[in-house]
Amino acid sequence: MTRLFRVAGAWVSFMAVTVATAAGNDAPLSARQIEGRQLFEATCIHCHERSGWGTRDLARRLGAERSRLLERTDLDADYIRAVVRNGINSMPWYTRTDLSDRQIEAIAAYLMRNNVQRN
Amino acid sequence: MRRVLPPGVPEPDFDLALQAFAAVVGRQWVFTTEEDRHSYMDPMSVGDPAEHEPSGAVAPQSVEEIQGILKAANQYRIPLWPVSMGKNFAYGTAAPRMRGTMVLDLKRLNRVLEVNAELAYAVVEPGVSFFDLHRHLQGRKLWMSGPSHSWGSVMGNALEHGVGYTLYGVHAEAICGMEVLLANGEIFRTGMGAVDGSREWQTYKQGYGPIWDGAFTQANFGIVTKMGIWLMPEPEGMASVTISLPNEEDLAVLVDTLRPLRLNDTINSTYTIANGVRHVFRVGSRDRLYQGRDHLPKQVIADQLKKQGDGWWSVTFNLFDRPEGLDIRLRVIREAFDRIPGSRMVIERWRQGEPLAAWMRQDVGLGPLGVIDWHGGPGGHTDFGPVMAAVGSRVREVYDLVYRRFVEHGIDCFVGMFGLGSRSIVMVADLIYNKNDEEMTGRARALFRTLTRDAARIGVGIYRAHISFMDDGADMYRHNDHALMRFNERIKDCLDPNGILAPGKQGIWPKSLRTQRSPRGRREP
Numbered sequence: 035m036t037r038l039f040r041v042a043g044a045w046v047s048f049m050a051v052t053v054a055t056a057a058g059n060d061a062p063l064s065a066r067q068i069e070g071r072q073l074f075e076a077t078c079i080h081c082h083e084r085s086g087w088g089t090r091d092l093a094r095r096l097g098a099e100r101s102r103l104l105e106r107t108d109l110d111a112d113y114i115r116a117v118v119r120n121g122i123n124s125m126p127w128y129t130r131t132d133l134s135d136r137q138i139e140a141i142a143a144y145l146m147r148n149n150v151q152r153n
Numbered sequence: 154m155r156r157v158l159p160p161g162v163p164e165p166d167f168d169l170a171l172q173a174f175a176a177v178v179g180r181q182w183v184f185t186t187e188e189d190r191h192s193y194m195d196p197m198s199v200g201d202p203a204e205h206e207p208s209g210a211v212a213p214q215s216v217e218e219i220q221g222i223l224k225a226a227n228q229y230r231i232p233l234w235p236v237s238m239g240k241n242f243a244y245g246t247a248a249p250r251m252r253g254t255m256v257l258d259l260k261r262l263n264r265v266l267e268v269n270a271e272l273a274y275a276v277v278e279p280g281v282s283f284f285d286l287h288r289h290l291q292g293r294k295l296w297m298s299g300p301s302h303s304w305g306s307v308m309g310n311a312l313e314h315g316v317g318y319t320l321y322g323v324h325a326e327a328i329c330g331m332e333v334l335l336a337n338g339e340i341f342r343t344g345m346g347a348v349d350g351s352r353e354w355q356t357y358k359q360g361y362g363p364i365w366d367g368a369f370t371q372a373n374f375g376i377v378t379k380m381g382i383w384l385m386p387e388p389e390g391m392a393s394v395t396i397s398l399p400n401e402e403d404l405a406v407l408v409d410t411l412r413p414l415r416l417n418d419t420i421n422s423t424y425t426i427a428n429g430v431r432h433v434f435r436v437g438s439r440d441r442l443y444q445g446r447d448h449l450p451k452q453v454i455a456d457q458l459k460k461q462g463d464g465w466w467s468v469t470f471n472l473f474d475r476p477e478g479l480d481i482r483l484r485v486i487r488e489a490f491d492r493i494p495g496s497r498m499v500i501e502r503w504r505q506g507e508p509l510a511a512w513m514r515q516d517v518g519l520g521p522l523g524v525i526d527w528h529g530g531p532g533g534h535t536d537f538g539p540v541m542a543a544v545g546s547r548v549r550e551v552y553d554l555v556y557r558r559f560v561e562h563g564i565d566c567f568v569g570m571f572g573l574g575s576r577s578i579v580m581v582a583d584l585i586y587n588k589n590d591e592e593m594t595g596r597a598r599a600l601f602r603t604l605t606r607d608a609a610r611i612g613v614g615i616y617r618a619h620i621s622f623m624d625d626g627a628d629m630y631r632h633n634d635h636a637l638m639r640f641n642e643r644i645k646d647c648l649d650p651n652g653i654l655a656p657g658k659q660g661i662w663p664k665s666l667r668t669q670r671s672p673r674g675r676r677e678p
Contacts, residue, residue: 080518080519080520081519086519087523087526091530120192123530124530126197126242126246128192129189129210129247129258129260132260
C-alpha cells in the first residue's frame with residue numbers, strides 16, 4: 035500500500051506544477067537526454083512502442099492521447115522513478131541492477147524533454 | 154526499518170554477513186531497503202508475494218567476488234538464491250523459494266565472452282540477456298534461439314529448460330560446457346573444459362566420465378558462471394507453417410500426424426500446438442467475449458473462432474533448409490495433413506539475402522507477455538507443464554483432464570503444447586489471473602495443486618514449476634519412495650553442507666532446512 039501511495043503522491047505533486055503542451059519540442063537533446071533516449075530504446079521501448087503492451091495498458095487506463103510516453107508532455111521525474119522502481123499495474127518493477135537511479139534520471143530527462151514548466 | 158531475516162540466522166550474524174558482503178562488492182551493491190527487497194519479489198505472484206520475500210540482494214561483478222560472498226555466506230549460514238537476469242516470469246522471477254533467502258544477483262556478470270563463427274557457438278556469462286546476445290550477433294550470420302520474451306538471460310533460460318523455435322530450440326540441449334562455482338568457492342569446468350588448454354570445450358559435450366552439464370540445470374548444486382551455447386548458422390532458407398484443424402476432437406490425429414514427421418526430421422524444429430481458448434485471446438480483453446467469472450463457455454469460444462476464421466487447434470513450426478529442400482519437406486507435410494478433413498495450411502517462406510520478417514521470430518521483444526491482462530489486469534500468470542509422450546491418445550488423456558479441472562476452477566484453459574524433441578510434448582497450460590484478486594489467485598493455486606495430484610495419478614510429471622509449487626512438482630516424482638529426490642539430497646548435502654545455495658530449488662532442500670519443505674511435499678527425513 036505504501037508504495038501505491040508513493041506513486042500516487044508523486045503524480046499529484048507533479049500535476050500541480052506542470053502543464054501539457056500540444057506542440058513538441060524541437061530543441062536539440064542534451065547529453066543526459068541522449069543517454070536517456072538510448073536507455074529508453076534498450077529497456078522501455080519493447081512495451082512502450084506505439085502498439086506495445088505498455089502503450090495498450092496506458093490507453094485502457096488513461097486514454098489513447100496519454101498512452102504514448104514519447105509524446106507525453108506531462109511526465110515528472112519523481113513519478114517516473116516511483117513507477118520504474120515499484121511497478122504499476124502489470125508493469126513489473128526494476129531492480130537497481132536493471133536500472134540505476136542515475137539511469138532512471140536520464141530516462142526521465144529524455145521523457146520530459148517536451149514538458150513546459152508553469153511559472 | 155522492517156527487516157526480513159533468513160530462517161534461524163540471528164540478526165547480529167546477518168549484520169556481520171552484510172558487512173562482509175559489502176567489503177567484497179562495495180556497499181552500493183548490497184541491497185536491503187524495503188524498496189530494494191520489493192524489487193526482487195515476484196511481480197506476477199500467484200498469491201501473497203511476501204511468502205517469497207528475500208532478506209536482501211547482493212550483486213557481484215566477478216567470479217572472485219562471488220567466491221568472497223560464498224565465504225561469508227558459509228561463515229554466517231546465509232542462504233543465497235542465484236539469479237541471472239531474474240526475469241523468469243510465471244516461475245517467480247528473481248524471488249527465492251524460501252522467505253529470507255538473500256538474492257545473489259548475477260546480472261553484472263554480463264559479458265559475451267566469445268562468439269565462434271566457424272563452430273557456431275557463444276560463451277556467455279549469466280547476465281547476458283537475449284536482447285544483449287541478439288545485438289552482439291548482428292551481422293555475424295549466426296542465429297540465436299530465443300524464447301517468446303527476450304528480457305531473460307540466455308544462460309538462465311537454458312538452465313531452466315527453456316524453449317525456442319530454431320533447430321536449437323531445446324535450449325538445455327544446446328548447452329556445451331560450463332564453468333561452475335561450488336558452494337565452497339571451488340571452480341571447475343565441465344566436459345572438455347577440464348583439459349588445460351582445450352579448444353574443444355564448446356564442441357564436445359561428453360568429455361570423459363559423467364556428463365555433468367545437466368546436473369547444474371534446474372538445480373542448486375553450484376553456480377554456473379560461464380556457459381557455452383550452440384548457435385545456428387544462418388540457413389539458406391526457412392519456412393513457417395501453420396496448420397489449423399477445425400474440431401476439438403482433432404487433437405489426437407494432429408499429434409499422431411506430427412510425430413512421424415518430427416521423428417524422421419521432416420519437421421526439423423520445435424512445434425507449438427495451440428488450443429481454441431488460446432486463439433480467442435486474440436480479442437485482447439476477456440470482457441469483450443464474456444462477463445461471467447466461470448470458464449469461457451464452449452459456445453462462446455466456438456462462435457469467436459468462427460468469427461476469426463480459426464479452427465479449434467493449430468500447430469505452428471519452422472522448417473530450415475535450402476529452398477529445394479523446403480519444397481520437399483512442405484510437399485510431404487501437405488500430403489500428411491491433407492488426409493485430415495478440414496485441415497488448412499498457411500506457409501510463409503524466406504530465402505537467404507531477403508530481409509527478416511516478424512514471423513521468423515528472429516527479433517527480440519516482450520509482446521507475448523501482454524496476454525496476462527486478459528482479465529483487465531493487473532495480470533499475472535503461471536503454468537502447469539505436464540510432459541507427455543507424443544502419442545495422440547496420451548496427449549488427449551492429459552489434455553482432457555487439464556481442461557476439465559480448469560473449467561471446474563473457473564480459470565480459462567489457455568494451452569500451448571511444445572513438441573520439443575520428436576518423442577515428447579510439453580503442455581504449457583497457462584493459469585492467467587488478476588494478481589490482486591485474492592479469490593481468483595486462490596482458485597489458481599487450488600487448480601495447480603489439484604492438477605499435480607491428478608497428473609501424478611496417471612503417471613505424469615511436470616517440466617518446471619513456479620517457486621510456490623516447486624515442492625508440489627518434486628512430489629510427483631515418487632518412484633521407489635522418492636528415490637530420485639533422496640539421491641538429489643545426498644548430492645546436495647555433500648556439495649553444500651551448510652545449505653547456502655538456493656534452498657528448496659526444484660524441491661531440493663539441504664539437511665538443515667528440510668523442515669521448510671511445504672507440507673504436501675514433506676517426507677520423513
